[in-house]
Amino acid sequence: MRSPYIAQQRAEHGRRAVAVLPVHYPKEILTAMGLLAVEVWGPPGAPVSAGAGRLQPYVCAVVRNALAFLASRRADAVDAALFPHTCDSLQGLATLVKDFGGWSRPALVFQHPRGAERPSSRAYYLRELLALADALAPIAGAPLHVDRLRDAIALHRRIDEARADLLDRRRRLPLDDTALYALLRRGEWLWPEDHLRELSDARAAIRPDSVQRGVPLMITGYVPEPASLFDRLRDAGAVVVADDYAAIGRRVIRPRGPLDLCDPFSALAELYWSAPPCPTCASDQDARMRHLLDLYDRSGAAGVIVHQQKFCEPELFDVAAIRRAFAARGARLLYLEGELERDLSSQATTRLEAFVELAQGKARPR
Amino acid sequence: MIGRRVQFELATWVAGPALAAFERAKRARRGERSTSQGSPFGPPLESTRRLKELMTTHYLAGRYADGAVPVAWVTSGFPVEILRPLGFHAVYPENHAALCGVQRVVPELSDAIEREGYSRDLCSYARADIGSLTTGKTPVGRLPRPDLLCCCTNICQTVLYWYRTLAAHFRVPLFVLDTPYVYGEAPEHHRQYVRDQLDELVSMAERVAGARITAEELAAVIGVAREGTRLWGQCLEQSRARPAPWTGFDGFFHIAPIVTLRGTEPCNAYYRMLRDELTDRVARGIGGIRNERHRLLWDNLPIWFEVRALSTLLAERGFNFVCTSYTNAWAEAGSKIDPADPLGSAVDAYTHIILNQDLPNRLDVLRRLSRDYSVDGAVLHSDRSCKPYSIGQIDLRQRLARELGFGVLLLEADHGDPRAYSPEQAEGRFAAFMESFS
Secondary structure (H helix, E strand, O other): OHHHHHHHHHHHHOOEEEEEOOOOOOHHHHHHOOEEEEEOOOOOOOOOOHHHHHOOOOOOHHHHHHHHHHHOOOOOOOOEEEEEOOOHHHHHHHHHHHHOOOOOOOEEEEOOOOOOOOHHHHHHHHHHHHHHHHHHHHHHOOOOOHHHHHHHHHHHHHHHHHHHHHHHOHHHOOOOHHHHHHHHHHOOOOOHHHHHHHHHHHHHOOOOOOOOOOEEEEEEEOOOOOOHHHHHHHHHOEEEEEEEEOOOHHHOOOOOOOOOOOOHHHHHHHHHHHOOOOHHHOOOHHHHHHHHHHHHHHHOOOEEEEEEEOOOHHHHOOHHHHHHHHHHOOOEEEEEEEOOOOOOOHHHHHHHHHHHHHHHOOOOOO | OHHHHHHHHHHHHHHHHHHHHHHHHHHHHHOOOOOOOOOOEOOOOOHHHHHHHHHHHHHHHHHOOOOOOOEEEEOOOOOHHHOHHHOOEEEOHHHHHHHHHHOOOHHHHHHHHHOOOOOOOOOHHHHHHHHHHHHOOOOOOOOOOOOEEEEEOOOOOHHHHHHHHHHHHHOOOEEEEOOOOEOOOOOHHHHHHHHHHHHHHHHHHHHHHOOOOOHHHHHHHHHHHHHHHHHHHHHHHHHHOOOOOOOHHHHHHHOHHHHHOOOOHHHHHHHHHHHHHHHHHHHHOOOOEOOOOEEEEEEOOOOHHHHHHHHHHHHOOOEEEEEEHHHHHHHHHHHHOOOOOHHHHHHHHHHOOHHHEOHHHHHHHHHHHHHHOOOOEEEEEEEOOOHHHHOOHHHHHHHHHHHHOOEEEEEEEOOOOHHHOOHHHHHHHHHHHHHOOO
C-alpha cells in the first residue's frame, strides 16, 4: 500500500520520500521541504531478507527487521533514509547500512539531545535542526523555506490536536481499537494533509455520549504491533482509553504554552521539550511515572498493559518503576513482551483475556 | 562530618594500606607467589600485589566517603578530571559490576531485581549494580551514597537509562554529558554542544561540592590524567614484543586504576611500576605464557567470570591475547587531553571514544592493532550485554578475515552473566578455532 502511495505522491506532487526509523524527529522540517516521511517500524513479521543475519539475535526485532527491509531493496521507493538516535541499536544500524552496505541511497542521522533541557541542549537542538535541513536540501532539491516551515508546524499542530482529541474522547468515538490504531498509524506514512483529513473525519463522528462499553485499559510500550492485539482486546471485552506507546501517545505533543512561530526553529525546540516523557529521550523517570499515573487517572482505566518489544533497552529499564508506581496505586498491570510478530500468540491471548476479566471488577466510573 | 572525614582519611591512609599489608602477608604465608611447574603461564606479575592494594584501599575508603567528601557515581567514559579538584570520591558502578562478574554474583543480584520487573535482557552491569542497591549485597563491603550522578553517553546509551534509574532511586542530581555519535568527523556544532555541557558540568559539580575549581588545579589534574593514560599505553605496548610479557587478559584486570583512579598520582605511580616490570620482562624474554606460538586480538569487554578458564584453555595451546580493543581504548582517548586547554581538549578526548565512533573507525582500530601487535587471529566477543560494541561484529569479522587473511572467531557470551554463556560450546568453538592454526 505504501509503495503505490509513495509513487502517487511523487507523480502528482513531485514529492520525494524519506524512510524514517523510530522514534522522534522533526517531521515538520520534512513536510516543509515537500518530503514525504515514511516511517519504518520493522516491519512486523519475519525478516524479509537474510540481511537480518548481520545482527545478533539479541538485537531487537525492530532494528533487525529494518535492516532486512532496507537490504531487501523493498524500500527503494524512497530517496533517502533518516536515522534518529533512539538507542544504541538504531545508532549502530545507521553506521552498519551506511558504511558496510545494505542501503545505497543517502543515509542521514538526526541526533536529538538527551537528558534534561539545558541551555546547551537547547542551543544544540537548534543547530541540529538546521543541520538536518541542510542535509535534506539536496534530497528535496531545494533549501528549506522558513515560511513553509511555519506552515508545516501549524499543520502538524492541527494534527496533534486532532490526535489528542481522538485519544482524549476515545470512549465517544465510534471506532474500535483496531480501526483507531490503524487510523493513527496511517500518519506514519501519509502526507500530513491527507492524514489530517482522515483524522478530521473521525473527529466529526465523535458522539455526545460514550459508545465504548468495554473494560477500559491503559496501554504503554514501544509500538502497537502486532495489530491483532487490539482484536484480541476487543474480543475479550476491553477498550484502550489511554495510550502511551512511543509510536503513538508519546508523539502527541501538547505545548507547555502558546507557540510563537516567529522563529520556527525555536518553536520546534519548544515542542521537543513539551513532548510527553519518553525514555528514548532520557526523560526524568519520576516525571514519566507522574505522567503515566496522571494519564491513568484522567482516563478512568481499570488496568494497565505494558507491552514491550524484547531487547528494547530504553523501554525495559522503566518497567520496574512502572510496576512500582501502579502497584502503589492499586492498579492491575499486565506485562506483555513480543518480537514484532504478525499475530499475538495464543498464550498471550489467554493472559490478556484473564487480565481483562480481573480488571473488569476494577472498572472505575469516569 | 569531622568524624566521618577522619574515618575516611584513616581508611585511605592507614586502614587500607594496613589491610593490604595483612593480605600480602597472608599470601606470602600461603606461598602464592610462584607458578606451579605445569602452569602454561609465565611467572606472575609482581605489580599485581600493588594493584590489589590500590583497589582495596580505594574501595575501603569508599565505605567512609559519604558524609566525609562529595561522592560522585561516574560512568567509565566520563571526564572525571573535572571532579577531582573538587575533592569528589569517584565510584565507578561499571568497575563494581565487573567485580561482581568476576565473583560470579551477578545471577543472584540480577534475580533479585528481575522479581521487580527488570528484564534479564538488560545489560548485566546495570543489573548487577541495581541488584546490589536493592539487596545491599556487594563484594566490596559497601558503596557510598552518591551526591551526584555523572553519566556520559560516549560508551553507550544504556548508561543513560541506567543512571536515570539511579537518579530516581537516590534522588540526587544527574548530570548527563551527551556526546553525539561521530560518523566520520564530528561537526562543529556537536563539539560546541559538548563544550557547553562541560561548562554546565563545572557549575553543577561546584554547586554540589560547595567549592570552586581553579584553572591551575584543573590543569594539574588533566596533566596527571594524560600522564596516566600515556603510562597505560606504554604498558600495553610492551606486548608488541615476542613473547608478550603479559596476557591481554592480565590487562583486563590491570586496567582498573586508569578507569577508577585516572587523574591521581597513585594511579600513575602504579603504572610506572607496571611499565618498568613489563619492560624488564621483555628484556629478559619472559612471556605472559610459557610457550607463545600464536598471538591473538580480543575485541569487546572481557567475559569477567570466565577470564581465568579461557586464558588457561588458550595458554595451554600456546595462544596469547596480546592486544584488546577494550584496554587499548583507555590508552587512546586520554592521550588527547591537554593541560593547556583542559575543557577544549576534553571535548575531543571524550567524544572520540571507540564506542562513540562509526564502524569504519572501529575497523581501522582493529586493523591497526592487528598489525602493530603482529597478531595472527582474532576473537570478537559478541557480548549480549553490550550492543554498541557488538553491533557490526558480523561484518567486522568478514572484513578482518578477508583483509588480513587470518582466522576470526565470533564468540557469543556476556560480560557479566554466566547464564548467557555456555562453557561447553565456547570450548568447542575455541578448539575448532585453534585447530585451524595448525
